[in-house]
Each structure stands twice: as structure tokens, then as C-alpha cells.
Amino acid sequence: MTAARPPRDPWAVPDTPLLARSAHSRLAERRADQQFLDAAWAAPDSRVLLVSPSGTVAVTGSAEQPNLVLLPPQRVPQPGVRVFLGVAGGICYFALLASASAGDQSWRTLRDVGAYLTDLEVGLLTSAVALQAWHRRHPRCPRCGVQTEVAQGGWTRICPADGSEHFPRTDPAVIMLVHDGAGHCILARGPQWAAGRMSVLAGFVEAGESAEAAVAREVAEEVGIAIRDIRYAGSQPHPFPASLMLGFSARLDGDPTLRIDGSEIVEAGWFSRAEVRRTADWGAEEAEPVARLRGLPSTMSIARQLINSWLVAAD
Ligand SMILES: [Zn+2]
Numbered sequence: 001m002t003a004a005r006p007p008r009d010p011w012a013v014p015d016t017p018l019l020a021r022s023a024h025s026r027l028a029e030r031r032a033d034q035q036f037l038d039a040a041w042a043a044p045d046s047r048v049l050l051v052s053p054s055g056t057v058a059v060t061g062s063a064e065q066p067n068l069v070l071l072p073p074q075r076v077p078q079p080g081v082r083v084f085l086g087v088a089g090g091i092c093y094f095a096l097l098a099s100a101s102a103g104d105q106s107w108r109t110l111r112d113v114g115a116y117l118t119d120l121e122v123g124l125l126t127s128a129v130a131l132q133a134w135h136r137r138h139p140r141c142p143r144c145g146v147q148t149e150v151a152q153g154g155w156t157r158i159c160p161a162d163g164s165e166h167f168p169r170t171d172p173a174v175i176m177l178v179h180d181g182a183g184h185c186i187l188a189r190g191p192q193w194a195a196g197r198m199s200v201l202a203g204f205v206e207a208g209e210s211a212e213a214a215v216a217r218e219v220a221e222e223v224g225i226a227i228r229d230i231r232y233a234g235s236q237p238h239p240f241p242a243s244l245m246l247g248f249s250a251r252l253d254g255d256p257t258l259r260i261d262g263s264e265i266v267e268a269g270w271f272s273r274a275e276v277r278r279t280a281d282w283g284a285e286e287a288e289p290v291a292r293l294r295g296l297p298s299t300m301s302i303a304r305q306l307i308n309s310w311l312v313a314a315d
Pocket of ligand 1: 141142143144145146159160161162163164
């Protein structure tokens with residue numbers, strides 16, 4: 001594939017979050033048409049993306065110029081669940097949820113390669129990885145426990161005992177950049193992150209809760225402040241294993257004193273734009289130490305895109 005890849009500028013503000021890109025039609029209306037699916041699988045110009053049980057995919061090329069391995073169906077080396085991903089440029093694309101990561105290619109995760117893929121590749125891969133995780137984690141009927149059967153081109157599972165139909169789960173999560181309207185934002189560190197690595201606040205939407213209410217609740221729980229002007233800023237799939245990240249910005253309302261919860265968040269602070277700009281990507285060895293902040297989330301994450309957007313925004 002030769003389509004344009006995203007810019008490498010670590011401070012870029014892409015129009016579309018990097019994992020929200022896509023360039024294929026899902027053609028959902030054809031998923032129930034087995035004759036169509038069989039013909040598409042038999043067509044020599046169709047292409048198949050192999051996904052291993054751990055969610056890795058076969059790639060060629062270098063670490064920063066990876067290309068997904070897309071095989072003709074006739075060359076797929078092993079059995080597995082077939083998923084019809086859709087059509088682009090007249091070519092039908094499938095994923096094969098393989099039982100092992102075989103072959104002589106490199107196997108990489110979406111986290112490894114997502115920022116470097118084309119729009120078409122990343123759109124195919126996010127769906128394939130999400131469906132692989134769902135099929136692996138939900139093989140049985142949640143009503144009666146019987147093994148369910150794959151249907152609709154890999155997009156549903158049906159219980160043969162009670163006929164119930166089950167769809168891939170997507171769990172909404174909110175992620176929010178909180179600023180003070182005076183050139184500072186909150187960055188925080190979870191207990192699993194190395195010292196110096198910080199990101200914006202985030203959390204899952206609870207049952208029966210709106211996304212905006214979840215933003216306000218999570219901010220209050222994690223750092224103990226009130227916010228206002230909660231504004232939606234875009235979303236991107238986060239299939240690790242089944243989230244949809246809903247991005248927001250919000251503004252401090254009242255006392256800026258942070259009271260950290262100590263469990264989900266172990267460290268947090270207000271940082272200026274200059275302090276944020278002096279960091280480098282997580283993992284960069286040459287990053288200049290700046291007090292508690294020495295690294296930001298990957299450019300692939302919506303967290304980084306919220307931070308980058310704030311850096312160039314007016315207060
Ligand atoms: Zn059942």
C-alpha cells in the first residue's frame with residue numbers, strides 16, 4: 001500500500017485521531033449474504049490480515065515503515081475464524097483470527113505499529129484486533145453457557161440452544177484534558193507507570209451514566225477538583241481489549257488544589273505549556289528531566305492528541 005502515512009511531528013494535531021482513521025467501507029449489509037462472502041473469499045485479489053491469539057499481526061518492513069502482511073485467501077496458512085472487514089478500491093478485506101503466530105514475518109501489536117500505518121491499514125487493523133479480542137473472550141452464551149457459533153461474517157455469535165444473538169462489546173471510556181484557563185493543565189501518573197511519565201486523566205463510563213457526568217466524576221475522584229465547560233473533543237477506538245475513548249477538555253471551576261486519590265492516581269500536578277513542550281515521547285532516553293514530568297503518552301494515543309491540541313489552543 002502506498003497511501004500517505006501520518007506525519008512524524010510529535011506535536012502534530014491530526015484532523016482525525018490516529019487510530020480513528022479508516023479508508024474502507026464496512027459493507028455491513030452484506031455480512032449476512034453467505035454467497036457474497038464465499039465469492040469474496042474465492043476471489044484471488046481479496047486480501048486477508050492474519051491476527052494471532054495475542055492480538056499481534058504479521059508485518060514486513062522496518063519499525064517506522066511497517067506494512068501489514070495481506071495475503072490472498074488461497075495463501076492463508078491455517079484455519080481460524082474468518083471476519084469480513086469490508087471493501088476498499090474494489091478489493092474485499094478479511095481478517096483471519098489465527099490459532100498461532102506462525103510464519104517468518106515479524107509479529108507486532110497495534111500499539112507498536114498503529115501510528116505508522118496508512119489510513120486503510122489502521123482502519124482494518126483496529127477492527128480486526130477488536131474482533132479477535134471479543135471472539136477469544138466471549139466464546140459462550142452469557143445466558144446459558146453453551147458454546148456459541150460465529151455468524152454475520154464474524155460480527156455476531158449465535159447461541160444454538162436458545163437462539164440469542166451476541167454482538168462485539170465496546171466499553172465507553174472518557175479521557176479529559178483539564179486546564180485552568182491560565183496556561184496550565186493537569187497531568188497525572190498511574191501506579192503502573194514509571195516515574196516521570198504522565199498523561200491526562202481518564203476512566204470508564206459507569207452503567208447508566210452520561211459521558212459528561214463520567215468526566216466530572218472521574219476528575220473529582222482522582223484529583224479532587226470541580227470542573228466546568230466540559231467539551232467533547234473527538235473519539236478513537238481503543239481495542240485493548242474493547243474500549244472506545246471519548247476525548248474531552250474541561251476547565252477548572254474554583255479551588256485548584258489537587259487531592260490525589262492515591263490508588264488510580266499516585267502523582268499529579270499542574271504543568272505549563274513550556275514544561276509540557278520540554279518533554280519527549282515516552283521511552284526517549286535523551287529527554288531532559290523537568291521536575292516530575294519527563295515523558296508524555298505516545299503520539300498514537302488520544303491522550304497525546306488532547307495535549308497537543310491544548311498546546312496550540314487559546315485559553
Ligand atoms: Zn444460550
